[in-house]
Amino acid sequence: MTDAMFFEKIDGGDVRCGLCCHFCRIRPEKRGICGVRENDGGALKTLVYGKLIAMHADPIEKKPLYHFMPGHLSYSIATAGCNFRCLHCQNAEISQIPAGKGLIPGEFVEPERVVAEALAAGCISIAYTYTEPTIFFEYALDVSRIAADKGLKNVFVSNGYLSEEAARTIEPYLDAINVDLKGDDGFYRKVCGARLEPVKRTIELLWRLGIWVEVTTLIIPGYNDSDATLRDIAEFLSGISPDIPWHVSAFYPTYKLKDAPPTPAKTIRRAAEIGRRAGLHFVYDGNVPGEEEKTTCSACGEALVERFGFRVARNGVVDGRCPACGEGVPGVW
Ligand code: SF4
Ligand code: SF4
Structure with a gap:
C-alpha cells in the first residue's frame, strides 16, 4: 500500500478522500467507491500504485x-x-x-x-x-x-x-x-x-x-x-x-x-x-x-486531415495552419 494524496482525517477514525468528486467518507479499514483506496488506521492508502x-x-x-x-x-x-x-x-x-x-x-x-x-x-x-x-x-x-x-x-x-x-x-x-x-x-x-x-x-x-x-x-x-x-x-x-x-x-x-x-x-x-x-x-x-473521418478547415472548408479507422491517411496541416487560407487549426500539431 502506498500513501494516498488528497485526504483529511475526520472524526471517529474516518477519512475523507478528495481525489474525485465523490469525496468519499471512508470508515477505518474500508475502501471508497472506487474500491482501490483504503483507510488504513486513519491514513488513506492507494492499493493500485504501479x-x-x-x-x-x-x-x-x-x-x-x-x-x-x-x-x-x-x-x-x-x-x-x-x-x-x-x-x-x-x-x-x-x-x-x-x-x-x-x-x-x-x-x-x-x-x-x-x-x-x-x-x-x-x-x-x-x-x-x-x-x-x-x-x-x-x-x-x-x-x-x-x-x-x-x-x-x-x-x-x-x-x-x-x-x-x-x-x-x-x-x-x-x-x-x-x-x-x-x-x-x-x-x-x-x-x-x-x-x-x-x-x-x-x-x-x-x-x-x-x-x-x-x-x-x-x-x-x-x-x-x-x-x-x-x-x-x-x-x-x-x-x-x-x-x-x-x-x-x-x-x-x-x-x-x-x-x-x-x-x-x-x-x-x-x-x-x-x-x-x-x-x-x-x-x-x-x-x-467504413466511414472516413476528416478534419476540415473551419474557415474555408479545405480537407486537412483524413483518417480511416485509427490510421491517418493524410495530415495537411502546416505549422498549425490551413495551407489554403492560413487559418489556425485548433490543437497541437
Ligand atoms: S471514489 Fe475513490 S477516488 Fe473517488 S473520492 Fe472515493 S475513494 Fe476517493
Ligand atoms: S465504468 Fe467503465 S465506462 Fe464508466 S467511466 Fe469507468 S471505465 Fe469508463
Missing part, C-alpha cells in the same frame, strides 16, 4: 484525440478500478473492483520503466486510459513527471470526475485529455452512479487552464439519444469554445446493457448535425464502419 494491468502502444486516434499530434503512437497504461459504475462499461472486467477486500490484480512496474518502454516503442506520449486514470492518480503523476522530463507528452482519457485540487495538481504535466460527457444528470445517476455537474466543471477548468481537450459522447438508444440531451451537450461545449472537438460514437450492447440496441448510423449523423448547428467546428461521427 499495479499495471495494461501497457501497450496505441495510435493516439484510438483515445480518441484527433487534434493532438495526429498519427503518433501513445504508450497506454492502466490499473484496475474506476470511480464510476457504468452499466455499459466495455472494460468492466478491469474497471469494476468487487466490493469488500478483494485482491486487486496487476503487476508492479516502476514509473521509470513505463517511460523507458514508451521511448523504446517509439511513442511520443503516454496515455493513462482504459479504466479511469484518476483512481491511479499518484502513479500517473509520478510517471507523467518523469515522462515530461524525457520530452514525452501526457494524455488522460477520463470520465472527468477528478476534483479541482487533483486537476490543478496534474495540470503542469498534462498536455491533453479526452473527457467522456455521457448524458444528462439523470443518465449519470442511473447509468454511471455519478453526477453531471462535476464533469462539466472539469471540462471547463481544463480548457481554461490551457490543456488540449476533446470530448466523447457514446450514444445509447433510449438513454441519451434525445435531441434535447444532445443539444444540451453540444451547446455546453460550444459555450466554452466552438473549437473543442466532439466525438459522437456508436454503442454496441455490452456488460449490463445487453438489452439496449446498437446505435443506428442515422442517430450518429443526427447527433453530429446537432453539434454543427450548436456551432461546434469539429464534430466527428466516430466508429460507424
Whole structure:
C-alpha cells in the first residue's frame, strides 16, 4: 500500500478522500467507491500504485484525440478500478473492483520503466486510459513527471470526475485529455452512479487552464439519444469554445446493457448535425464502419486531415495552419 494524496482525517477514525468528486467518507479499514483506496488506521492508502494491468502502444486516434499530434503512437497504461459504475462499461472486467477486500490484480512496474518502454516503442506520449486514470492518480503523476522530463507528452482519457485540487495538481504535466460527457444528470445517476455537474466543471477548468481537450459522447438508444440531451451537450461545449472537438460514437450492447440496441448510423449523423448547428467546428461521427473521418478547415472548408479507422491517411496541416487560407487549426500539431 502506498500513501494516498488528497485526504483529511475526520472524526471517529474516518477519512475523507478528495481525489474525485465523490469525496468519499471512508470508515477505518474500508475502501471508497472506487474500491482501490483504503483507510488504513486513519491514513488513506492507494492499493493500485504501479499495479499495471495494461501497457501497450496505441495510435493516439484510438483515445480518441484527433487534434493532438495526429498519427503518433501513445504508450497506454492502466490499473484496475474506476470511480464510476457504468452499466455499459466495455472494460468492466478491469474497471469494476468487487466490493469488500478483494485482491486487486496487476503487476508492479516502476514509473521509470513505463517511460523507458514508451521511448523504446517509439511513442511520443503516454496515455493513462482504459479504466479511469484518476483512481491511479499518484502513479500517473509520478510517471507523467518523469515522462515530461524525457520530452514525452501526457494524455488522460477520463470520465472527468477528478476534483479541482487533483486537476490543478496534474495540470503542469498534462498536455491533453479526452473527457467522456455521457448524458444528462439523470443518465449519470442511473447509468454511471455519478453526477453531471462535476464533469462539466472539469471540462471547463481544463480548457481554461490551457490543456488540449476533446470530448466523447457514446450514444445509447433510449438513454441519451434525445435531441434535447444532445443539444444540451453540444451547446455546453460550444459555450466554452466552438473549437473543442466532439466525438459522437456508436454503442454496441455490452456488460449490463445487453438489452439496449446498437446505435443506428442515422442517430450518429443526427447527433453530429446537432453539434454543427450548436456551432461546434469539429464534430466527428466516430466508429460507424467504413466511414472516413476528416478534419476540415473551419474557415474555408479545405480537407486537412483524413483518417480511416485509427490510421491517418493524410495530415495537411502546416505549422498549425490551413495551407489554403492560413487559418489556425485548433490543437497541437
Ligand atoms: S477516488 Fe473517488 S471514489 Fe475513490 S475513494 Fe476517493 S473520492 Fe472515493
Ligand atoms: S467511466 Fe469508463 S471505465 Fe469507468 S465504468 Fe464508466 S465506462 Fe467503465
